[in-house]
Amino acid sequence: MTKELKCHKxxxxxxxxxxxxxDDNFSARYDLDRKKGVFSRPAHKLCGQSYHDKIxxxxxSKGGVASAWMLHExxxxxxxxxxxxxxxxxxxxxxxxxxxxxxxxxxxxxxxxTQLIQTGDEVIVDPEQGLVTVVNG
Amino acid sequence: MNLTDEEKAMLAGEMGEAKRxxxxxxxxxxxxxxxxxxxxxxxxxxxxxxxxxGEAGGDFLEDMVAKGARVAIPMITDPRxxxxxxxxxxxxxxxxxxxxxxxxxxxxKMGILMTNTxxxxxxxxxxxxxxxxxxxxxxxxxxSNSICGARSNFEGGPSALAAGLTxxxxxxxxxxxxxxxxxxxxxxxxxxxxLTDWGVLGALVGKLAGSYWAVPVIEGLEVVPTSDExxxxxxxxxxxxxxxxxxxxxxxxxxxxxxxVGADKLPVEEITKADLDALRAGFGxxxxxxxxxxxxxPQLSIVEMQALAAQCAxxxxxxxxxxxxxxxxxxxxxxxxxxxxxxxxxxxxxxGTCFYxxxxxxxxxxNGWTRLLSNSAKIVNIIxxxxxxxxxxxxxxxxxxxxxxxxx
Numbered sequence: 001m002t003k004e005l006k007c008h009k010x011x012x013x014x015x016x017x018x019x020x021x022x023d024d025n026f027s028a029r030y031d032l033d034r035k036k037g038v039f040s041r042p043a044h045k046l047c048g049q050s051y052h053d054k055i056x057x058x059x060x061s062k063g064g065v066a067s068a069w070m071l072h073e074x075x076x077x078x079x080x081x082x083x084x085x086x087x088x089x090x091x092x093x094x095x096x097x098x099x100x101x102x103x104x105x106x107x108x109x110x111x112x113x114t115q116l117i118q119t120g121d122e123v124i125v126d127p128e129q130g131l132v133t134v135v136n137g
Numbered sequence: 138m139n140l141t142d143e144e145k146a147m148l149a150g151e152m153g154e155a156k157r158x159x160x161x162x163x164x165x166x167x168x169x170x171x172x173x174x175x176x177x178x179x180x181x182x183x184x185x186x187x188x189x190x191g192e193a194g195g196d197f198l199e200d201m202v203a204k205g206a207r208v209a210i211p212m213i214t215d216p217r218x219x220x221x222x223x224x225x226x227x228x229x230x231x232x233x234x235x236x237x238x239x240x241x242x243x244x245x246k247m248g249i250l251m252t253n254t255x256x257x258x259x260x261x262x263x264x265x266x267x268x269x270x271x272x273x274x275x276x277x278x279x280x281s282n283s284i285c286g287a288r289s290n291f292e293g294g295p296s297a298l299a300a301g302l303t304x305x306x307x308x309x310x311x312x313x314x315x316x317x318x319x320x321x322x323x324x325x326x327x328x329x330x331x332l333t334d335w336g337v338l339g340a341l342v343g344k345l346a347g348s349y350w351a352v353p354v355i356e357g358l359e360v361v362p363t364s365d366e367x368x369x370x371x372x373x374x375x376x377x378x379x380x381x382x383x384x385x386x387x388x389x390x391x392x393x394x395x396x397x398v399g400a401d402k403l404p405v406e407e408i409t410k411a412d413l414d415a416l417r418a419g420f421g422x423x424x425x426x427x428x429x430x431x432x433x434x435p436q437l438s439i440v441e442m443q444a445l446a447a448q449c450a451x452x453x454x455x456x457x458x459x460x461x462x463x464x465x466x467x468x469x470x471x472x473x474x475x476x477x478x479x480x481x482x483x484x485x486x487x488x489g490t491c492f493y494x495x496x497x498x499x500x501x502x503x504n505g506w507t508r509l510l511s512n513s514a515k516i517v518n519i520i521x522x523x524x525x526x527x528x529x530x531x532x533x534x535x536x537x538x539x540x541x542x543x544x545x
Contacts, residue, residue: 011169025379029189029493030522041522060348062379064519065215065273066189066494068293076193090349090379091170091310092293098165099197099295106169 010105010127068096155206167307186218228503253489271300276372336514339370343378421528433461458484
């Protein structure tokens with residue numbers, strides 16, 4: 001069954017991948033072991049899980065300005081999410097996505113995106129159209 | 138986005154490839170946040186430490202230099218990742234230092250002032266009320282917006298660089314009046330007494346506000362915080378909440394009254410001693426062993442250096458102790474004899490870095506540090522992702538604990 005979710009116009013290219021979802025927040029500095037490509041902050045709901053090639057779906061972005069450079073650095077080593085979807089992005093993550101050409105969208109019309117998409121869903125993200133399609137089935 | 142003729146020329150590449158990249162980047166970011174146009178800024182401030190940039194970021198900066206990048210406005214830098222006078226003893230590698238040297242060289246070629254500080258509002262040139270700036274450190278942004286009444290979004294490194302190159306930034310977020318109105322109203326029922334109390338209050342407000350787009354206003358404060366106290370409060374709030382702006386009714390310049398920031402009709406939320414104690418309870422307890430005590434995040438002012446030196450005099454530390462200050466404060470503190478007093482305990486004062494952005498994971502592994510104690514509410518929030526178990530205590534208790542090797 002296909003489900004279409006409208007969001008704000010985002011950044012980056014159209015991508016398809018498998019969702020990794022949590023009702024939690026995101027900072028590349030605070031939450032990740034970027035060498036291993038896993039969440040490393042013990043208090044994070046995705047701690048221990050790999051974000052490599054995933055469509056990350058989280059609530060909001062937290063913390064420091066470093067995340068902008070870090071997305072670019074992660075992308076250069078290809079140990080990186082395919083896209084990140086937020087309920088609300090902060091400015092830093094959007095700036096990092098713009099430099100890294102990483103796909104990012106936020107502000108979903110149908111409510112909390114961490115509830116609308118489940119871990120394991122196959123998802124197509126089209127930032128130019130502001131459209132995320134869940135193609136399970 | 139509406140562009141002036143000059144901006145259109147930048148985008149067309151008529152003013153060089155570096156400016157074309159910069160304005161293209163700004164249009165992409167501005168598009169996501171519906172910016173109507175670009176606003177001129179008086180200063181830019183960039184975070185560019187080697188741990189965050191990696192080889193890819195170093196290559197990027199050098200490519201910008203090769204494309205003729207040169208900043209159009211005064212542009213300064215946030216703390217670096219390697220103190221080039223003291224990195225081998227910390228367990229930092231020659232590769233880290235080499236990458237640091239490459240980045241410094243690239244920044245200097247672009248005309249960037251290597252101030253290497255996150256307390257520029259105390260030491261370089263504080264912005265003024267209504268001043269549009271493009272600052273790249275969350276603690277700097279929240280202090281400048283809230284205490285000075287300047288206007289900045291969190292500008293990550295690439296965007297701060299873009300602003301430095303074009304002399305502008307997209308007009309969204311906190312550059313717009315409507316986004317500076319309060320959205321949450323907190324009444325403080327427990328008065329902060331020293332730096333860490335202010336940090337804990339900021340941490341809790343940030344945690345409750347919880348979003349870049351929330352603006353807390355705080356009332357009920359019976360004292361006006363000093364610059365250092367407001368610094369710890371703001372840095373912790375920005376760290377816990379991604380919060381870029383707060384008001385203190387009757388204290389900060391945009392909130393002479395609650396009504397000035399539209400807060401008089403907001404529901405009141407109380408912050409009690411129990412709420413503050415609950416937050417502290419997550420960060421260490423008496424008797425816990427400690428490996429390293431850190432005074433940083435933000436870098437210490439000359440006033441904090443004096444207070445720390447006064448407490449250090451005549452003591453010998455059992456735990457490792459790292460102190461981070463700015464390259465502006467360091468020579469003053471040297472001249473005044475404060476560095477000698479602090480280092481007489483066995484502590485080390487680093488210049489122009491901050492603990493968490495100097496390869497915290499690697500130096501922790503090299504030195505066997507996992508249990509970290511600090512008086513900074515900001516650093517205890519950040520550091521657990523780097524493999525540390527953080528604890529929080531006042532400067533005085535941190536010093537006493539460093540002597541004992543455990544939290545006292």
